[in-house]
Amino acid sequence: KASNANLPPGPRAxxxxxxxxxxxxPLARSxxxxxxxxxxxxxxxxxxxxxxxxxxxxxxxxxxTKNDLPFASRxxxxxxKYLGYDYNTVVMGPYGAHxxxxxxxxxxxxxxxxxxxxxxxxxxxxxxxxxxxxxxxxDREAVVNMKDKINETIFSVIVKMVANKSYYxxxxxxxxxxxxxxxxxxxxxxxxxxxxxxGDYIPSLGWLDLQGLIRLMKALHRKRDRILQGLVDxxxxxxxxxxxxxxxFVHMLLDMKEKDPEYFTDNLIKSVFVVMITAxxxxxxxxxxxxxxxxxxxxxxxxxxxxxxxxxxxxxxLVQESDLSKLEYLRAIINETLRLYPPGxxxxxxxxxxxxxxxxxxxxxxxxxxxxxxxxxxDSWPEPLSFKPERFMxxxxxxxxxxxxxxxxxxxxxxxxxxxxxxxxxxxxxxxLLHGFEWRRESPELIDMxxxxxxxxxxxxxxxxxxxxRLSPHVYPIx
Ligand code: HEM
Numbered sequence: 256k257a258s259n260a261n262l263p264p265g266p267r268a269x270x271x272x273x274x275x276x277x278x279x280x281p282l283a284r285s286x287x288x289x290x291x292x293x294x295x296x297x298x299x300x301x302x303x304x305x306x307x308x309x310x311x312x313x314x315x316x317x318x319x320t321k322n323d324l325p326f327a328s329r330x331x332x333x334x335x336k337y338l339g340y341d342y343n344t345v346v347m348g349p350y351g352a353h354x355x356x357x358x359x360x361x362x363x364x365x366x367x368x369x370x371x372x373x374x375x376x377x378x379x380x381x382x383x384x385x386x387x388x389x390x391x392x393x394d395r396e397a398v399v400n401m402k403d404k405i406n407e408t409i410f411s412v413i414v415k416m417v418a419n420k421s422y423y424x425x426x427x428x429x430x431x432x433x434x435x436x437x438x439x440x441x442x443x444x445x446x447x448x449x450x451x452x453x454g455d456y457i458p459s460l461g462w463l464d465l466q467g468l469i470r471l472m473k474a475l476h477r478k479r480d481r482i483l484q485g486l487v488d489x490x491x492x493x494x495x496x497x498x499x500x501x502x503x504f505v506h507m508l509l510d511m512k513e514k515d516p517e518y519f520t521d522n523l524i525k526s527v528f529v530v531m532i533t534a535x536x537x538x539x540x541x542x543x544x545x546x547x548x549x550x551x552x553x554x555x556x557x558x559x560x561x562x563x564x565x566x567x568x569x570x571x572x573l574v575q576e577s578d579l580s581k582l583e584y585l586r587a588i589i590n591e592t593l594r595l596y597p598p599g600x601x602x603x604x605x606x607x608x609x610x611x612x613x614x615x616x617x618x619x620x621x622x623x624x625x626x627x628x629x630x631x632x633x634d635s636w637p638e639p640l641s642f643k644p645e646r647f648m649x650x651x652x653x654x655x656x657x658x659x660x661x662x663x664x665x666x667x668x669x670x671x672x673x674x675x676x677x678x679x680x681x682x683x684x685x686x687x688l689l690h691g692f693e694w695r696r697e698s699p700e701l702i703d704m705x706x707x708x709x710x711x712x713x714x715x716x717x718x719x720x721x722x723x724x725r726l727s728p729h730v731y732p733i734x
Pocket of ligand 1 (some may be wrong): 345346347351358366413530531534535539598666669671672673674
């Protein structure tokens with residue numbers, strides 16, 4: 256059916272597999288390379304599946320405004336079945352009544368501005384713990400693996416919000432082994448989400464599981480589900496004993512379950528939980544790691560950010576979240592980081608026939624919107640490959656999905672519901688790191704900026720740096 260459609264042109268397909276052979280990791284780069292040859296809209300075929308790839312602001316606008324409803328669904332991929340509680344998570348679920356209900360709970364009940372404010376104390380505790388940790392490293396002049404440090408902080412913030420669980424020594428608890436297992440499970444989830452599983456595209460081969468991905472997904476699901484069920488059961492026990500210390504997300508969902516036990520099954524609660532942790536950690540931590548890497552390669556921008564921090568905060572106290580609105584240059588750095596290193600292409604699927612740029616896109620077509628390419632479009636961005644935070648100063652460019660030159664959080668119905676939490680966390684952690692420490696590369700060579708594979712466009716090489724204190728010793732949280 257697809258071959259009869261008036262789809263955009265694209266490269267010549269191989270029999271049976273279509274264009275699988277053209278897609279390399281990271282996908283965002285591979286698609287950008289193809290769009291430099293075939294233009295801002297082109298078609299691919301992955302096995303049986305027609306795919307349309309879009310890489311310009313005006314076409315992204317057409318997808319997320321006029322065609323937002325037809326493209327509001329996700330393809331039914333094995334990863335959604337095995338790692339998304341049978342397509343029940345908000346990230347991987349098809350568009351429909353269930354998705355709308357769960358999305359509403361996430362945006363209104365869990366990730367609203369009020370809730371983001373409510374958990375300020377959690378961010379404060381975890382950032383204090385990070386600073387304490389870095390003070391120790393700075394006293395030893397050690398090279399610090401910043402990927403690990405940032406991941407630990409963001410993971411802790413999110414897990415505490417969701418399940419009030421401490422893993423890294425805050426509150427006197429130290430469950431590093433449990434945390435390691437949990438974080439490895441999340442890393443593995445992202446790795447598997449970034450893989451093209453042949454059976455999704457060539458269903459007749461599905462049962463063979465030639466790449467062994469289904470086997471890995473099933474094993475990972477068992478591991479993750481055991482961890483998540485353990486946390487839900489812990490909460491139940493606390494409630495039965497009348498011990499509710501903090502209204503975390505699991506408690507909020509268990510409250511909802513009391514009103515509607517049929518709908519709020521344990522699987523639904525675990526699916527909300529797992530989405531927060533998978534969608535929220537790697538993306539937020541990855542943005543922070545890219546931002547620091549860019550600043551280490553651009554000392555003049557680092558210096559300007561620190562001057563701004565000293566001007567507004569001074570050197571006799573730490574940054575507080577209430578300072579963030581004054582830090583215009585810091586925000587420009589974060590915007591420029593998200594421009595250059597957004598997460599991988601957003602993946603949607605058409606639920607009805609629609610027209611795009613004059614072409615007819617049939618129902619069941621996969622849509623990939625490549626923000627990586629859109630954000631580097633020379634027609635929208637002068638010197639698109641250069642790191643220039645200044646371009647955002649006083650520009651009024653919206654990054655929340657209304658200006659299609661810059662869509663790091665997507666746009667339309669499926670755009671990121673965690674944007675408020677993400678931006679607050681990135682700004683607060685980055686401001687605290689730059690204000691509290693001087694930063695140096697471990698060698699004179701520039702930091703390697705190669706992108707790795709995976710859905711969140713991580714760095715290929717974990718970021719390492721040398722930190723030294725820049726504030727008086729009494730200002731830091733007590734070691
Ligand atoms: C810098 C950090 C982040 C970035 C750049 C980011 C970006 C994105 C993008 C591009 C999408 C896909 C949009 C689409 O398909 O059109 C998305 C979806 C999503 N994000 Fe985020 N995100 C971040 C942090 C977070 C956080 C902290 C959370 C929650 C704790 C979160 C929760 C979600 C969810 C639930 C979805 C799926 C929405 C749906 O399918 O309806 N994200 N995000």
